[in-house]
Amino acid sequence: xxxxxxxxxxxxxxxxxxxxxxxxxxxxxxxxxxxxxxxxxxxxxxxxxxxxxxxxxxxxxxxxxxxxxxxxxxxxxxxxxxxxxxxxxxxxxxxxxxxxxxxxxxxxxxxxxxxxxxxxxxxxxxxxxxxxxxxxxxxxxxxxxxxxxxxxxxxxxxxxxxxxxxxxxxxxxxxxxxxxxxxxxxxxxxxxxxxxxxxxxxxxxxxxxxxxxxxxxxxxxxxxxxxxxxxxxxxxxxxxxxxxxxxxxxxxxxxxxxxxxxxxxxxxxxxxxxxxxxxxxxxxxxxxxxxxxxxxxxxxxxxxxxxxxxxxxxxxxxxxxxxxxxxxxxxxxxxxxxxxxx
Amino acid sequence: xxxxxxxxxxxxxxxxxxxxxxxxxxxxxxxxxxxxxxxxxxxxxxxxxxxxxxxxxxxxxxxxxxxxxxxxxxxxxxxxxxxxxxxxxxxxxxxxxxxxxxxxxxxxxxxxxxxxxxxxxxxxxxxxxxxxxxxxxxxxxxxxxxxxxxxxxxxxxxxxxxxxxxxxxxxxxxxxxxxxxxxxxxxxxxxxxxxxxxxxxxxxxxxxxxxxxxxxxxxxxxxxxxxxxxxxxxxxxxxxxxxxxxxxxxxxxxxxxxxxxxxxxxxxxxxxxxxxxxxxxxxxxxxxxxxxxxxxxxxxxxxxxxxxxxxxxxxxxxxxxxxxxxxxxxxxxxxxxxxxxx
DNA sequence: GTGCGCCATGTAAGCGCTTACAATTATAGC
DNA sequence: GCTATAATTGTAAGCGCTTACATGGCGCAC
Numbered sequence: 074x075x076x077x078x079x080x081x082x083x084x085x086x087x088x089x090x091x092x093x094x095x096x097x098x099x100x101x102x103x104x105x106x107x108x109x110x111x112x113x114x115x116x117x118x119x120x121x122x123x124x125x126x127x128x129x130x131x132x133x134x135x136x137x138x139x140x141x142x143x144x145x146x147x148x149x150x151x152x153x154x155x156x157x158x159x160x161x162x163x164x165x166x167x168x169x170x171x172x173x174x175x176x177x178x179x180x181x182x183x184x185x186x187x188x189x190x191x192x193x194x195x196x197x198x199x200x201x202x203x204x205x206x207x208x209x210x211x212x213x214x215x216x217x218x219x220x221x222x223x224x225x226x227x228x229x230x231x232x233x234x235x236x237x238x239x240x241x242x243x244x245x246x247x248x249x250x251x252x253x254x255x256x257x258x259x260x261x262x263x264x265x266x267x268x269x270x271x272x273x274x275x276x277x278x279x280x281x282x283x284x285x286x287x288x289x290x291x292x293x294x295x296x297x298x299x300x301x302x303x304x305x306x307x308x309x310x311x312x313x314x315x316x317x318x319x320x321x322x323x324x325x326x327x328x329x330x331x332x333x334x335x336x337x338x339x340x341x342x343x344x345x346x347x348x349x350x351x352x353x354x355x356x357x358x359x360x361x362x363x364x365x366x367x368x369x370x371x372x373x374x375x376x377x378x379x380x381x382x383x384x385x386x387x388x389x390x391x392x393x394x395x396x397x398x399x400x401x402x403x404x405x406x407x408x409x410x411x412x413x414x415x
Numbered sequence: 416x417x418x419x420x421x422x423x424x425x426x427x428x429x430x431x432x433x434x435x436x437x438x439x440x441x442x443x444x445x446x447x448x449x450x451x452x453x454x455x456x457x458x459x460x461x462x463x464x465x466x467x468x469x470x471x472x473x474x475x476x477x478x479x480x481x482x483x484x485x486x487x488x489x490x491x492x493x494x495x496x497x498x499x500x501x502x503x504x505x506x507x508x509x510x511x512x513x514x515x516x517x518x519x520x521x522x523x524x525x526x527x528x529x530x531x532x533x534x535x536x537x538x539x540x541x542x543x544x545x546x547x548x549x550x551x552x553x554x555x556x557x558x559x560x561x562x563x564x565x566x567x568x569x570x571x572x573x574x575x576x577x578x579x580x581x582x583x584x585x586x587x588x589x590x591x592x593x594x595x596x597x598x599x600x601x602x603x604x605x606x607x608x609x610x611x612x613x614x615x616x617x618x619x620x621x622x623x624x625x626x627x628x629x630x631x632x633x634x635x636x637x638x639x640x641x642x643x644x645x646x647x648x649x650x651x652x653x654x655x656x657x658x659x660x661x662x663x664x665x666x667x668x669x670x671x672x673x674x675x676x677x678x679x680x681x682x683x684x685x686x687x688x689x690x691x692x693x694x695x696x697x698x699x700x701x702x703x704x705x706x707x708x709x710x711x712x713x714x715x716x717x718x719x720x721x722x723x724x725x726x727x728x729x730x731x732x733x734x735x736x737x738x739x740x741x742x743x744x745x746x747x748x749x750x751x752x753x754x755x756x757x
Numbered sequence: 758g759t760g761c762g763c764c765a766t767g768t769a770a771g772c773g774c775t776t777a778c779a780a781t782t783a784t785a786g787c
Numbered sequence: 788g789c790t791a792t793a794a795t796t797g798t799a800a801g802c803g804c805t806t807a808c809a810t811g812g813c814g815c816a817c
Contacts, residue, residue: 082773093797098775106794128535129474130773133802138471140514140535147500154496158489161517165528170535172482173515175503186507193470193482193512299696325696332700354641354667355695358674360702424803435767440805448764472803475772 081122090118101126132194140170141197141381142190146178146268150297150325152351152370153201156223159374160199167382169196180267184209191216197381203227203234204269219384223373225270226395233384233391235376237398239270239350242366243277243320245400246348249364250318251285253408255346258282259291259316261305261326271322274350278320291316295326302329303336310337310345317345317409324349324356324365331359331405342407352401361404369396423464432460443468474536482512483539483723484532488520488610492639492667494693494712495543498565501716502541509724511538522609526551533558539723545569545576546611561726565715567612568737575726575733577718579740581612581692584708585619585662587742588690591706592660593627595750597688600624601633601658603647603668613664616692620662633658637668644671645678652679652687659687659751666691666698666707673701673747684749694743703746711738 083101087094092114099107100115118124132138143160145153161171172195176183184206190198191212198213198220210231213220222229226236250258258278265272275292282290291312293305302321306329309316321327327349334345341347341361349356349365356363373396380391425443429436434456441449442457460466474480485502487495503513514537518525526548532540533554540555540562552573555562564571568578592600600620607614617634624632633654635647644663648671651658663669669691676687683689683703691698691707698705715738722733 083775084773094774095776095798096796099796102775104776106796108795111796125530125534127475127773129471129478129480130802131775132471133469133475133804134773134775136471136775136802138535148490148496148503149500151493151496154490154493154499157496157515158491158517161490161515165516170531171515173499173503173513174507175500188467189512192467193480299700328697328700335702353697355670355697355701358641358670358701359697360677425805426803436804437768437806438766441766444805446806448766450765453766469803472772473805475774476803476805478772478805 081124083124083126086115086118086122086124089122090114136194137196137385138194139168140172140195141199141385142172142174142187142193142195143199144174144176144183144186144190145201147175148173150323150351151353152323152368155370156374159371160378161374163375163378164382167378169378169382178263178268180204180206180209184212187212191218196385197221199223199377199381200232202269203229203231204267219381219390221377221381221391223377224368225273226393227269233380233393235373235380235394235396237369237396239273239398240277240280242368242398242400243274243350244281245277246350246364246366247278247281247320248285249400249402250320250346250348250406251281251287253318253346253406255316255318255409256287257290257314257316258287258318258320259293259309260320260322261293261295261302261309261330262322263297263326264294274322290320297323297325299325299329299332302326303333304329306330306333307337310334310339318406319345319347321347321349324351324353324363327356327363327365327405328359331361331363342405343410346406346409348406356401357403359405364401364403364406366398366400368398372396423466425466425468428457428460428464428466431464432456478536479538479727480536481510482514482535482537483541483727484514484516484529484535484537485541486516486518486525486528486532487543489517490515492665492693493695494665494710497712498716501713502720503716505717505720506724509720511720511724520605520610522546522548522551526554529554533560538727539563541565541719541723542574544611545571545573546609561723561732563719563723563733565719566710567615568735569611575722575735577715577722577736577738579711579738581615581740582619582622584710584740584742585616585692586623587619588692588706588708589620589623589662590627591742591744592662592688592690592748593623593629595660595688595748597658597660597751598629599632599656599658600629600660600662601635601651602662602664603635603637603644603651603672604664605639605668606636616664632662639665639667641667641671641674644668645675646671648672648675649679652676652681660748661687661689663689663691666693666695666705669698669705669707669747670701673703673705684747685752688748688751690748698743699745701747706743706745706748708740708742710740714738 087097174186200222203222222234224236262275263271295301295305349363352365352367429439516528542564545564564576566578604617605613637643637647691705694707694709
């Protein structure tokens with residue numbers, strides 16, 4: 074109990090309990106076929122010595138480190154924080170840890186980060202989206218590491234996917250605006266070349282616009298950020314025939330757009346409808362409150378944890394899971410002013 | 416390289432390069448006294464074989480896992496996401512990984528999480544605040560693990576601290592309101608028994624109120640959350656003599672309060688001043704924009720990474736770092752209506 | 758020319774666990 | 788009562804690296 078100069082090892086526990094090291098290990102790992110008597114002896118010895126197993130040694134011998142890797146573009150966007158949070162909590166219930174890495178939407182950087190995670194021996198990996206460098210998939214398959222893609226449904230067979238249909242949700246959002254009478258829509262999106270979620274949303278917006286026969290939308294491509302959203306909004310409003318509705322790639326961009334529109338004295342939503350995507354907690358509390366899409370970030374985390382643990386522990390590859398994202402109609406969308414938007 | 420059924424080991428590299436395993440290890444770890452010729456031979460062999468070192472084995476043999484642990488109350492509050500994000504990025508530059516755990520403001524849970532991090536062999540730990548169970552400090556010291564407390568300055572000698580003065584910032588915020596003429600202030604805070612940041616803020620508010628000789632503030636203690644902030648605001652406004660200004664423990668509570676006040680038709684900020692704490696990105700974009708305190712979350716992450724890596728690599732304990740938190744005066748605070756607030 | 762010291766490299770002993778396999782004992786079938 | 792089978796437990800060989808220590812060369816002062 075007093076500070077030992079050298080901590081107790083499994084071998085010490087075995088000696089103290091008068092059993093073999095293998096038995097101690099078995100008790101500690103809840104192996105089958107262990108008598109209650111043995112179990113008790115070992116548990117007593119463990120608490121008497123204050124023994125704590127060494128994770129590194131266990132990892133080396135068992136080839137499992139008890140941690141999975143999560144690769145997210147960034148934690149600056151709270152939506153990924155929400156997902157990471159629920160993932161970590163759920164993993165903890167499975168007695169598993171979370172190794173986190175970010176890559177700022179840079180797939181080269183992602184590959185690099187993935188390499189170090191794999192090198193560290195993570196038992197599984199969760200990726201956001203399904204668009205990654207071929208080398209990343211190659212590495213994962215070569216190592217036969219259980220991994221999931223998430224956030225965006227797709228039909229690749231590379232890996233099980235836990236996500237929702239960004240494109241369809243985006244389509245619904247745009248349709249809603251069109252139903253309200255908007256014809257001149259504009260889109261503010263993040264670069265979507267290497268971002269399947271952004272691309273799916275963009276395409277969903279375009280789908281609805283094309284089906285309705287509206288004129289091709291003006292498009293602003295900017296990085297995610299409030300200031301970027303504001304700037305994009307400013308540019309769109311200064312065009313010869315400005316839009317009556319703005320479809321933003323996420324809530325952050327929409328916040329910026331909303332701010333900029335108000336700064337210019339526009340009467341929202343009468344003079345400009347704005348939509349976001351993600352439904353961050355404060356979206357409902359903007360004024361006007363933001364029409365957006367509620368994405369199942371927490372659910373993705375929980376289900377990803379469960380699916381991955383099943384795969385790791387029982388060696389059975391989980392199936393895809395399609396979650397729902399529902400649109401939230403709020404105060405930032407309304408019919409356009411008569412006479413405008415044509 | 417085609418898929419090898421069995422990956423190359425350090426031993427294979429040694430054989431391929433015609434040198435000893437020790438030499439390979441030395442080259443890989445940049446040990447001194449290695450000739451260029453040896454280095455080149457090894458590097459060639461490594462790339463020829465596509466060798467990737469095994470993190471677990473390295474960890475066991477060297478007693479360093481190349482990862483530090485971060486314990487945050489939750490990632491649902493984006494302010495911690497911001498900190499985790501910058502910490503992870505900076506650690507990456509030091510070639511170090513981040514093991515993340517959350518504990519929902521439950522110190523027992525935190526100790527539990529800390530135990531598993533230590534067990535995993537993290538090379539260092541970053542804690543939020545300095546209030547933790549004695550067993551947590553005990554564990555850290557017993558293992559002689561480099562660790563930092565953060566977010567809130569203090570003068571304990573337990574560990575180096577990287578933080579700012581929540582109390583002083585809170586005091587400034589309250590003083591600002593008092594200077595504007597408010598006399599009846601109220602406080603909405605999270606439970607602060609085991610949360611030194613919340614407590615410091617609360618005390619800062621009380622300090623200023625007491626010094627100014629204002630009547631004792633009504634206090635609502637609620638969990639962090641928008642809905643909770645709204646409820647607290649509602650209760651305070653229904654009191655016999657409602658406050659003219661509301662000091663909230665963080666921005667999330669303030670968002671809720673702001674919303675509730677508007678829902679009740681109050682003309683903000685004339686009829687009620689509201690302040691937050693954290694300066695989340697959207698604080699500036701509420702309407703009215705939120706007066707709050709900008710906290711150096713990113714800076715804490717960066718400096719924590721640097722300090723911890725110095726400690727780990729050079730065995731020299733870093734000194735405390737006091738960062739600044741500055742108040743942001745915005746649209747949610749104004750002088751009280753004449754005749755009210757007495 | 759010899760001896761000392763330093764540099765570069767090799768040898769091999771772990772690091773602290775897990776687990777295949779062996780050994781032992783208990784259970785059961787006939 | 789004897790063998791086949793299953794339930795327990797023990798033995799010991801790794802897991803793939805790092806590093807203390809040993810070794811062999813080489814340059815240099817004397």
